[in-house]
Every structure is written in C-alpha cells, then in structure tokens.
Amino acid sequence: MTDVEPGTLTAVADVAAALCLLAGAFLTFAAGMGVVRFPSLLARMHTVTKPQVLGLVLLLLALALRVRSWSAVAMLVLVVIFQLVTAPVAAHLVGRAGFRTGKVDESELRPNEMDPGAVDDDR
Amino acid sequence: MSPPPSRRGVRRRLRRLVGQWPALLILATVWVLLWGDLSWANALAGLGLGAVVVLAFPLPPIRADGRFRLVPACVLAGRFVADLVVASFEVAFTALRPGPPPQGAIVRVRLRNPDDVFLTLTAVLSTLVPGSLVVEAQRRTGIMFLHVLDIEASGGAAGVRRDVLRLEERVLRAFASDDVLARCDLPRPGRPADEAPRGGRDDAGEES
Amino acid sequence: MVVVVVLAAVLVGAAAVLALVRVERGPSMLDRAVALDLLTASLVGAIAIEAAWSRRTETIPILVAMSLVGFVGSVVIARFAAREPEHDHQGRAPEDVAAQAREADVHRGEHSAQDDHHDDRQDEGGGRP
Numbered sequence: 001m002t003d004v005e006p007g008t009l010t011a012v013a014d015v016a017a018a019l020c021l022l023a024g025a026f027l028t029f030a031a032g033m034g035v036v037r038f039p040s041l042l043a044r045m046h047t048v049t050k051p052q053v054l055g056l057v058l059l060l061l062a063l064a065l066r067v068r069s070w071s072a073v074a075m076l077v078l079v080v081i082f083q084l085v086t087a088p089v090a091a092h093l094v095g096r097a098g099f100r101t102g103k104v105d106e107s108e109l110r111p112n113e114m115d116p117g118a119v120d121d122d123r
Numbered sequence: 124m125s126p127p128p129s130r131r132g133v134r135r136r137l138r139r140l141v142g143q144w145p146a147l148l149i150l151a152t153v154w155v156l157l158w159g160d161l162s163w164a165n166a167l168a169g170l171g172l173g174a175v176v177v178l179a180f181p182l183p184p185i186r187a188d189g190r191f192r193l194v195p196a197c198v199l200a201g202r203f204v205a206d207l208v209v210a211s212f213e214v215a216f217t218a219l220r221p222g223p224p225p226q227g228a229i230v231r232v233r234l235r236n237p238d239d240v241f242l243t244l245t246a247v248l249s250t251l252v253p254g255s256l257v258v259e260a261q262r263r264t265g266i267m268f269l270h271v272l273d274i275e276a277s278g279g280a281a282g283v284r285r286d287v288l289r290l291e292e293r294v295l296r297a298f299a300s301d302d303v304l305a306r307c308d309l310p311r312p313g314r315p316a317d318e319a320p321r322g323g324r325d326d327a328g329e330e331s
Numbered sequence: 332m333v334v335v336v337v338l339a340a341v342l343v344g345a346a347a348v349l350a351l352v353r354v355e356r357g358p359s360m361l362d363r364a365v366a367l368d369l370l371t372a373s374l375v376g377a378i379a380i381e382a383a384w385s386r387r388t389e390t391i392p393i394l395v396a397m398s399l400v401g402f403v404g405s406v407v408i409a410r411f412a413a414r415e416p417e418h419d420h421q422g423r424a425p426e427d428v429a430a431q432a433r434e435a436d437v438h439r440g441e442h443s444a445q446d447d448h449h450d451d452r453q454d455e456g457g458g459r460p
Contacts, residue, residue: 017383018335025339027215028376032346034218035353035369041362042256042270043227044353046214048365049250052372054211059339059376060394063383071159072388078156079375079398086402088250088257090368093409095258095270098361157395 017065024058027051041098049091053083136178147173195296202293206252217273225273229258230283234265234291235307241299242267245291252290255283336384343380347373364408371401 034047060076067073147170154169155161217225234242242265246257255269255277269283277283295304350373353366375397382390 021335021339025342028346028373029342030215030218032349035366036349039224044365046272048369050211051215054207056372056376059379063379066383066386067388072391074156074159075391079394082398088247090402090405092257093406094361094364097409
C-alpha cells in the first residue's frame with residue numbers, strides 16, 4: 001500500500017479518478033452489451049477494439065491517479081501501450097480468419113467492395 | 124584474405140546487433156518499465172536480454188525512409204486521442220440504444236503510399252479510430268479493406284475513404300521523408316502542419 | 332468513493348457476464364475468441380478497480396501479464412481457425428488446414444447434420460484472394 005498524503009491535490013486526483021472509473025466501467029459495460037447484441041462477427045469486433053480499449057485505459061488511468069507512484073505508473077503505461085498495439089492486431093487476425101473461412105455473412109454487407117465485381121473505380 | 128567463416132558469422136551478428144539498435148533500446152526500455160525502477164542493473168539486464176532476443180529471433184529489416192517531425196506527430200497524437208474518445212462513445216451508444224443494429228459495409232481504400240511501416244501504422248490507427256476495422260490489407264498494392272460498423276453515420280463509402288486518407292496524410296506528415304511526401308502529392312511541410320491540409324479539406328466538405 | 336467503486340465494479344462484472352453469454356452462444360470459435368478477449372479485459376478492469384480502491388500497487392504486474400495473455404489467446408485461435416492463403420507456400424498442407432478448420436468448427440456442427448457437408452465445400456474453395 002502506498003502512502004498518499006492528504007491534501008487538495010489528493011482530493012482533486014481522487015475526483016478525477018472517480019470520473020475515470022465511471023467512464024471506463026460504462027464503456028466496458030457497453031462493450032459487453034455490443035458483444036451480445038450485435039448480430040455479426042465483424043460488428044462485435046468493433047466493440048472489443050474501441051470501447052473496450054478506451055474503457056480499460058480509463059480504468060488504468062484511474063488507478064494511476066489513485067496510487068501516484070512512478071514505478072506503478074511505468075507499468076501501467078506499459079499495459080496501455082500493449083493494449084493499443086495488440087487490440088487492433090488481434091481484431092484484424094480474427095476478422096481476416098472469419099472472412100477466409102466464410103463465417104461472415106456477406107449478404108448483410110452493403111456496399112461490399114471486397115466483391116471483385118462490385119468495384120469499378122480504382123481509387 | 125577473408126576471415127574464417129566462424130568469425131565472419133560473429134561479425135555479421137554484431138553488425139545486426141548494431142544495426143537494430145532501436146529495437147534493442149525499445150526492449151531495454153520495456154524491461155526497465157516492467158521492473159518499475161531505473162537502475163544500472165536493470166538497464167544492463169534489459170540490454171543483455173534485448174540482445175538475446177534480437178539475435179535469437181531475427182526479423183527482416185524494415186525498409187523505411189522516414190524522419191520524425193515533432194509538430195505533425197503531436198497533431199497526429201492529439202487527433203488520435205480525440206478520435207478514440209469519440210469513436211468509443213459512438214460505438215458504445217450504438218451498442219446500447221434500442222432498435223435494429225446498424226448497416227455494416229466493406230469499403231475498399233487505396234492508400235497513397237504502400238510502404239510497410241506507414242501501411243501498418245495507418246491500419247492500426249484506423250482500426251482504433253474512425254468506426255472502421257481493417258479486414259484485409261494487401262502490401263503490394265497498398266489496398267485496405269475496412270469493415271464499417273455504421274455506414275450511414277460514417278458518410279457512406281466516400282466518407283470512410285476520405286477519413287482514412289486524411290489519417291494516412293497525418294501519419295505521413297509525422298513520419299515520412301520529404302521524398303515520400305513529394306511522391307504522394309502532399310505539399311511540402313514548410314508551413315505549419317495544420318495549415319497545409321486545409322486546402323483539400325474545404326472542397327471535400329466540412330468533417331462531421 | 333464507495334458508491335463509485337461499487338457502481339464501476341457492478342458495470343464491469345455485468346460486462347464479464349455478457350461476455351460469458353457470448354462465449355456460450357458462439358456460434359463459431361472466432362466469436363468465442365472475441366468474447367474471451369472482452370472477458371480478459373473486464374478481469375483486468377476489475378483488478379484495476381480493486382487496486383484503485385485500496386491504493387495498492389502489488390497487483391499491477393498481474394495486469395501486465397493478463398493483457399499479454401489475452402492477446403496471445405485470441406491470436407492463437409485466429410491462427411488455428413484460419414485457412415492459409417493460397418499463395419503462402421510455406422504454410423501447411425491444405426489437408427491439414429482443412430482438418431483443423433473442421434476441428435475448430437466442431438461446435439458449429441450441432442445445428443444440423445448437413446453443416447458438415449457445407450463446411451467441406453467452404454474448405455475446398457472458400458479462400459479469398
């Protein structure tokens with residue numbers, strides 16, 4: 001447990017941390033709702049890239065505002081960078097795998113410019 | 124008089140070690156961050172482990188003629204954070220609001236510059252930012268296929284293409300060399316970074 | 332602060348339950364990978380909330396480890412569920428890949444008996460250029 005001296009700065013940081021906690025938890029919950037409600041694999045993957053990443057970043061920011069020690073913040077920065085780098089890569093791999101194995105219902109996509117016949121302009 | 128093969132191998136490894144010093148530095152930094160405090164022992168252990176990683180798992184060299192520009196990089200980072208917040212809350216409200224799910228679509232975008240580094244950066248950033256997700260990317264031609272969650276809210280296929288190309292422009296301005304910028308028909312960055320793209324922005328319409 | 336922490340914990344817990352619902356429903360292995368990714372993330376978030384509540388730092392290494400493990404998990408599933416592209420000559424033999432894809436799809440087969448046949452057809456010619 002880290003010692004944090006009481007004072008105005010601590011109070012301000014705690015309020016900011018509370019806001020970050022609420023926003024991050026809300027975004028994570030919205031990601032959960034999206035994963036259940038969205039009908040297609042690709043739509044569900046949107047929820048695990050954007051709201052989930054930002055929600056986690058906000059929760060970690062709240063933690064950093066609460067503990068405020070350099071070693072902890074360094075590790076949290078590392079987690080955030082990992083998240084930012086790995087989430088798109090994982091989503092891309094899953095999406096590509098879904099497409100290549102035919103698990104994506106292409107009739108729901110309008111327009112679908114992946115269809116070779118559908119594109120006439122080159123840029 | 125060439126040196127014996129074993130010594131040549133050692134020399135080649137040394138050259139690779141020196142040639143990949145940015146990777147070494149990044150690995151050492153990660154190690155220090157993992158331990159949480161900066162001490163000589165940690166930094167040296169990080170460098171040593173980084174050398175082992177670089178030698179044991181060789182990667183093909185990245186060919187990139189780039190340079191780092193501070194102001195455009197700050198523009199890129201600032202827009203990225205703002206876009207990430209906006210995109211996250213948009214997707215969150217789309218997930219929470221009642222009613223039928225939005226119309227998805229696949230949009231094809233041809234990037235200006237198919238170099239690996241910039242293609243990767245643009246793909247990663249555009250997955251995180253503007254309501255899109257890279258499904259397939261072709262290195263040789265620089266064509267990306269993006270899945271868009273809500274095609275109407277993103278302004279149709281043309282709107283998505285415009286957004287991604289704008290994002291690529293920011294990436295190129297931040298990291299690409301003058302040659303690449305000239306080849307991509309982007310104005311030379313002598314002016315302030317936010318002034319140059321404005322000419323193209325007006326006739327393309329104000330962003331939503 | 333108590334109210335905030337409890338509310339945040341409830342929201343994140345609900346997200347984890349929703350992710351579990353998707354894991355149970357499937358229908359394919361890839362959907363489960365996506366949902367498991369979210370489950371890991373909400374677990375990391377829960378640990379972060381607890382650490383923020385008690386101002387402790389010793390659980391932070393767990394966050395580092397878990398954020399990496401979640402990534403590796405979904406990448407591995409994507410690799411095994413995916414068919415290699417045709418121009419990739421270093422890949423495995425097509426029969427192996429098809430067998431793996433079938434194996435990964437074994438949960439899908441419970442919908443109907445003809446699903447098996449359907450998957451076969453896709454394994455033969457379903458690759459995208």
